[in-house]
Amino acid sequence: MKYKDYYGVMGVDRKASAGEIKNAYRKLARKYHPDVSKEPDAEEKFKEIGEAYETLKDPEKRAAYDQLGSHRPGQDFRPPPGWESQFGGGPFSFEDIDLADLFSGIAGGRRHAGPGGGKIRMPGQDYEVTAHLSLEEAYRGAEVDLELSVPDYDDRGLPHRVQRTLKARIPKGATDGQRLRLPGKGGKGMNGGRDGDLYLNIALHPHRLFRVSGHDLFFDLPLAPWEAVLGATVPVPTLGGTVRLKVPPGAHAGQQLRLAGRGLPRPHAGEGDLYAIVQIVVPTVTGDRERALYEQLAQASTFNPRGHFEQEAAK
Amino acid sequence: MKIEPTEASWLSERCEFSLEQLCELSGLSEAELRELVACGVLAPTDPDQPTWTFGADRLLVARSAFRLRRDFDLDAHGVALVVTLLERVRGLEAELQELRARLPRRQR
Numbered sequence: 367m368k369y370k371d372y373y374g375v376m377g378v379d380r381k382a383s384a385g386e387i388k389n390a391y392r393k394l395a396r397k398y399h400p401d402v403s404k405e406p407d408a409e410e411k412f413k414e415i416g417e418a419y420e421t422l423k424d425p426e427k428r429a430a431y432d433q434l435g436s437h438r439p440g441q442d443f444r445p446p447p448g449w450e451s452q453f454g455g456g457p458f459s460f461e462d463i464d465l466a467d468l469f470s471g472i473a474g475g476r477r478h479a480g481p482g483g484g485k486i487r488m489p490g491q492d493y494e495v496t497a498h499l500s501l502e503e504a505y506r507g508a509e510v511d512l513e514l515s516v517p518d519y520d521d522r523g524l525p526h527r528v529q530r531t532l533k534a535r536i537p538k539g540a541t542d543g544q545r546l547r548l549p550g551k552g553g554k555g556m557n558g559g560r561d562g563d564l565y566l567n568i569a570l571h572p573h574r575l576f577r578v579s580g581h582d583l584f585f586d587l588p589l590a591p592w593e594a595v596l597g598a599t600v601p602v603p604t605l606g607g608t609v610r611l612k613v614p615p616g617a618h619a620g621q622q623l624r625l626a627g628r629g630l631p632r633p634h635a636g637e638g639d640l641y642a643i644v645q646i647v648v649p650t651v652t653g654d655r656e657r658a659l660y661e662q663l664a665q666a667s668t669f670n671p672r673g674h675f676e677q678e679a680a681k
Numbered sequence: 682m683k684i685e686p687t688e689a690s691w692l693s694e695r696c697e698f699s700l701e702q703l704c705e706l707s708g709l710s711e712a713e714l715r716e717l718v719a720c721g722v723l724a725p726t727d728p729d730q731p732t733w734t735f736g737a738d739r740l741l742v743a744r745s746a747f748r749l750r751r752d753f754d755l756d757a758h759g760v761a762l763v764v765t766l767l768e769r770v771r772g773l774e775a776e777l778q779e780l781r782a783r784l785p786r787r788q789r
Contacts, residue, residue: 395752401745401767416752489705492744509686533686545741546689563706566689577782580775584782622783633691645785 367444369437370465372418380432384423391419400494409494417466426453427469464527467517490562491517491553497536497566501573501583505605505630507538512564516553534566539631542570542578575603581630581638588647589617604628604640611642619646694736697726703735707743713757717746720761742768 373380376390398405398412405411421427430453437443497510511533518528534548545565552562576583587602597615601608604625611623621644629638651657670676690696704711717723718733723742725733735743745767746760755763 392753399748399752401748402763531684533684535686535688537689537691539691545692547692547740548687548689551687560705577786579779579782582779582782586785620785633693634695641783643783643785 367442367463367465367468369434369439369441369443370414370418371436371439372422372431374439375414375418376422380436384425387419387422391415391423420466421469429453431469464517467527485557487559488556489559490555492562492565493552494565494567496569497534498569498571499536499540500571501576501578501630502605503536504540504568504570505538508536510534510536512566514564518554532564534564536566536568537633539581539633540568541581541630542568544568576605576640578630581632582641583629583638584641584643586645587611587613587623587642588645589613591646591648594618594644594646602642605630613644617644619644692737692740694738696737697734698737698740700725700733700735703740703743706740708747708751709743713747713750714743716757717743717761720757722746722761722764 373382376382376387376394378386378390382390394415395412397403398408398415400409400412403412421431430449433449433452434443434445493514493516495512495514497512499508499510511531514530514532515527516530518526520526532548532551534551536546540546545567548564548566550561551564555561570578575585577585583605585603587600589598589600593600593613594617595615597617598613599610600613602611602625606628609625609628611625613623617623623642623644625640625642627637628640631637649656651660698706700711700714703709704714707714709717714723718725718728723735723739723746725735727734742764746764749755749763750757750760753759753763
């Protein structure tokens with residue numbers, strides 16, 4: 367069994383009072399609670415904090431934990447002789463058991479342990495996992511493999527951790543931050559309780575070209591100055607393949623050209639839009655002929671891009 | 682061994698849950714859920730109907746409310762305040778993401 371330093375996780379002294387432990391928990395919960403936190407590892411961190419607090423807030427569990435002694439986090443250890451009988455848990459095999467499962471099986475939590483541990487109907491636990499998808503996968507729909515480490519009980523009702531692999535089919539139309547549900551794919555219910563659900567949190571990888579906002583997509587469309595002035599029909603990429611986009615004459619930088627229905631598909635019907643954002647790209651003049659043509663244009667044009675400065679100054 | 686894929690389902694307003702289903706899936710008791718409706722955190726599809734139903738997307742709000750109440754020891758009004766502020770933060774984040782997506786990449 368691997369040791370976990372619950373006092374270290376909570377950032378409190380081993381002699382901390384119940385009040386100090388509660389305060390530390392509240393402070394850490396505000397920082398790492400997955401519903402309010404923006405920390406990248408909030409989910410994992412809050413699980414650790416919740417596990418530590420669950421044991422340290424209960425005087426009986428805390429006493430049992432203190433009796434385990436102090437070890438390095440992650441260090442393999444065995445409880446001292448007689449520990450099990452003193453705290454009424456088990457019998458356990460201490461090989462592949464997680465400390466959290468051990469403590470859920472003793473003291474106040476004992477009656478809920480194991481499939482035969484009581485007669486109360488207990489729903490299975492809900493799990494949340496993040497599925498990372500490319501934009502192309504979200505567009506087409508995808509199958510993802512999910513690896514879960516979940517508590518399980520052997521034939522004698524002893525808790526241990528098992529690795530579970532699940533394949534989920536994500537229908538087309540998912541987007542960043544969206545949640546999907548896999549009914550009944552969470553933890554097993556006990557004594558006739560329903561099985562838990564698995565919640566998938568969709569996270570899209572950043573794309574080389576497209577930026578995502580809901581089901582709409584945005585990309586930069588570089589145009590040469592003469593294309594912007596004269597208008598042009600240019601090939602542009604979309605998730606469904608290249609299409610030809612007609613740029614009207616007189617396009618200006620920052621202008622948004624909408625390609626209706628070329629964004630991500632929406633869950634039940636319809637699609638988002640794709641927006642091309644015009645950028646005017648100025649070429650490096652490489653030859654005398656090009657330079658001469660620009661000079662000719664400068665002479666011929668009456669265009670003054672800073673006309674409004676002069677109007678302002680004249681006021 | 683070949684693992685058969687499980688179809689993930691949308692949580693959108695187009696699918697609906699009954700009050701009992703929403704309680705069961707979120708962990709909230711019926712009394713807690715009714716209190717959240719009274720506080721304006723959750724709205725049934727048609728509050729005038731004798732039997733309430735909720736858009737499936739409300740499950741995420743109900744689950745969040747359940748966790749906040751449990752993990753921060755909040756009462757219904759405290760949960761209502763946090764959920765309202767969180768919804769506002771999410772709205773602002775979505776707006777920020779859209780504005781960022783509209784900015785040309787070179788200028789960001």
